[in-house]
Amino acid sequence: MTYPEAIDWLFSTQMFGIKLGLEGPRNLLKEYLAFPKRGVKVIHVAGTNGKGSTCAMIDSVARAAGLRTGLFTSPHLVDYRERIQVSGQQIPEDGCAAMLTQLRGICEGLETHPTFFEITLALAMRWFSERECELIVLETGMGGRLDATTAVPADVCVVTPIGLDHTQWLGDTLELIAAEKAGIFIEGATAVSSPQEPAARFVLEKEANECRCPLTFVREPLLGYSIALAGPHQAWNAALALAALDAAAVPLSFDTVQYGLSHVKWPGRFERFPADCRPEIILDGAHNPHAAKVLAETWQQVFGDKKATLLFSAVSSKDISGILSLLTPLAGRILLCPVDTLRAVPTSELAAALPEGAMATEYATFDEALEASLAFNEPVLVAGSLFLVGEAKARLEGGEFQSSTQ
Structure with missing residues (x-):
């Protein structure tokens, strides 16, 4: 073959x-x-x-x-x-x-x-x-x-x-x-x-x-x-x-x-993509509450009180409300999109899992959400799923994303 x-x-x-x-x-x-x-x-x-x-x-x-x-x-x-x-x-x-x-x-x-x-x-x-x-x-x-x-x-x-x-x-x-x-x-x-x-x-x-x-x-x-x-x-x-x-x-x-x-490298874990002509993009595959708590602590250590544009998605079987309860306080605005896998959760379900009073904008694709996120001045935090982070990393580096369910 x-x-x-x-x-x-x-x-x-x-x-x-x-x-x-x-x-x-x-x-x-x-x-x-x-x-x-x-x-x-x-x-x-x-x-x-x-x-x-x-x-x-x-x-x-x-x-x-x-x-x-x-x-x-x-x-x-x-x-x-x-x-x-x-x-x-x-x-x-x-x-x-x-x-x-x-x-x-x-x-x-x-x-x-x-x-x-x-x-x-x-x-x-x-x-x-x-x-x-x-x-x-x-x-x-x-x-x-x-x-x-x-x-x-x-x-x-x-x-x-x-x-x-x-x-x-x-x-x-x-x-x-x-x-x-x-x-x-x-x-x-x-x-x-x-x-x-x-x-x-x-x-x-x-x-x-x-x-x-x-x-x-x-x-x-x-x-x-x-x-x-x-x-x-x-x-x-x-x-x-x-x-x-x-x-x-x-x-x-x-x-x-x-x-x-x-010299250690581990992509997709608070991985930073700075740029002169657009907001900085940070990728983190936090996909459970413990990982989201660690991400929030790391964000505060690096950025202090600066808010993020949170681009979020998740797959089925995860504690989505638990993750969002920890990441929402970091966000000045929240953008939701589906992730490219059979286990994707519809954006309507993601929105329903937001903490009370939190608002989000839903997008049909990751590319649309990413383009919208770059219109703001805040750093963009892509989080909630390793599948989402992989798709984002492929877009940023020009690679071909090999979608997987496992």
Whole structure:
């Protein structure tokens, strides 16, 4: 298959939906010889918020330490290949097409067809193996206990802050969600966690003890270093990233850590697009109340009391009213538009979720909303969905947006 043909086939597998369980991904990893080689360290990251930033920091600092790294994250913002990187470089189109061609043949011979996410994981793990990565960083797709990434044996298990998200899959209490996240703990590994709410911490400690996986919690943010990612919460993510690398026995010096943290990149998280001839545009994928609270704190740290033109959208199953209650105080005006995905929420429903007394203007497309937002003097904040942020980033950078439901 050519690269476009391979991507078309892969995205067509999203019709198989989401299947939580480990038997399928284990079978596919085995068939495709994609399990990590002996001696390769694997750091597995779960949590509700901050997973991507923490993974990016682990990867960046490890590269600064001289290691060849493999980084697996999801979802992508613009280009599918963002999900699979070796030492900061996306998998090339020809390599991606060749491997997807091989995987298609394997998938068609299996009794149960693998999902989009399972295929992507197998592709990533085989690519990391062929590129002889020394350290692999895996971000869970959702949850932990039954997430496909848990089929890969880990040396270090990492848990970022836990909050309420994906409640239809993981449960509607912190205790239930924490139990799913703790499902990545395995005997023989070491676990590190961000500070957690008492209910979540209790569950993590219980689960870690039961599976004989030593667990420690980060106690303070990392200070004294320049971190390229904006927001006070990133000092906590950085502390967690260093704790994970320490647990993986990666030798670090002050200069190594400083270089890695000052050069880390994680698009779509308070990503700024300044310009002389238009208002500054800030992209942030905050899509649950905890992330919206962190975004509001970061906005106030950077812009103070300056108001934003908020360009907002969201997908189904999210706590839209909870997100908007935290972002509306930042906004001088609010513009609503649908996001380019099958899970899009109509703008009328977005408007109904606004806090009492708040007003918004509805637009039929993102392009119309973006054009309207640039007519004002305030900085434009695009938030509420990673899918929306991906579409915005593609427009601003001239890329082709590869819309996805997973």
